[in-house]
Amino acid sequence: MGTENGHVAQMQEFLSEQNSFIYGRSTHNQRIEAFWCMLRKECIQFWMDVLKALKDVGDFAGDPLDTSLVQFCFMTLVQTDLDRVTSVWNCHRIRRTKNQNVPNGRPIVLFSMPELYGRRDYLRPVNQGHIEACFTECSFRDGLPCDEELFELFNIYMAELFLDFPSNVQEAQQVYHALRLAIRQDL
Template structure:
């Protein structure tokens, strides 16, 4: 990769100039001064304090976000979301826009306080925390996630019809291990049966690795004590899932969802893809937002993606344990992976027939999905 491309890449990671210079040397062997770095950035028209996005475009973006789960966001999260979507704006401007467009939401968020317990992880991939989020389980949508203990980067976040199948959960684990080329030193999960295969595979993959660490490679404990992922579930609900919990709760309260097989399958058909998309977006914004310094001086602050990718900036290193391809194939053969259809195959085929006959398209936003759900429900129930 040319030096200009490297500089642009690290600039968009929001690294400080001194950190870009350091990484260019340690990672790529380029030796330049901060002054020369600034000249290169200027020649490529890359500025921190110039070229701000038109305020009207920012207002329109935030207004659109407030129509969906974005109504749950505070100004820091909304700022990170603006930046992730290519909008160059000051954090103070985002704060003022939110105060103008959503004064009641700002007032409610000001009353909240979040307290964290002390925590310590040595570096990226030293420990992964995995768990399932079941707040939408009553509606047929189960979310399974994993977060890196050091950087707080999201390792995976998947929405599917179940999170209770141990072969499916270990499929998430193995797919990630394959893409990263290794497994973490430790995996932390609760004692539930859905994590049994992850426990066994983690121990199997690290059985011949002798790195001087006389600790268990899989740690079990109560779900409520799994601090990193439990804390992140709170953020997920606040910034995203509260919208869907309220939306689906209204369907149930209004008698449009009875919890039966058909209603659950129809809801999965209409909403699963959208919920996966917004979950992916939430994870991307989280990975690129700034985690502020805490009272616990052993916990680093900064951008999760940077802490995970560039541990040397935090005087540590990647604790990834390499694995053999033969071991990988053995483990993969025992996994189950998500099907391409979001619900029961027969209901899926029925929904596609109804949509083809009515010339309907798949929805790409919540209220389109809501309209489609009600229409499919009425037409299929009328034909039964």
């Protein structure tokens, strides 16, 4: 089990105040495996290839500057793509099967209105103190794609170079290369 799943398990059991997490391999869960396959095919593999290409040609050293530049130039586009895939997944139709225990319909409707399908709503109230404790243990993004100081620096360079914030992958690559070159020349 990955580190993230361990944290999710702890929070889920803490919030529900009962043993509410099932440990097991996802290979036994065809639905989540189908989701991971679709996510990789529809979104993640593309971004993995784009970012790997930067590294393969020597344009990404893995240092804090390059990492923040990648976040600055690409994060909004990656998040938009992830949001698109989320919407498609939540609205796709799960077909009816012979197994009566397997729900059919659209995930978003199954989640938000399970009673329409004769299903039980598993949403439970949570102790407010528990929620506040979880908030103190979590770190949340502040709306910036990278470190705040570097974000400000990158915006200064963008203004000096008359660059616009990228709206597609080609523009993101161009902005990344222009900023990286300008900043490294000034170091």
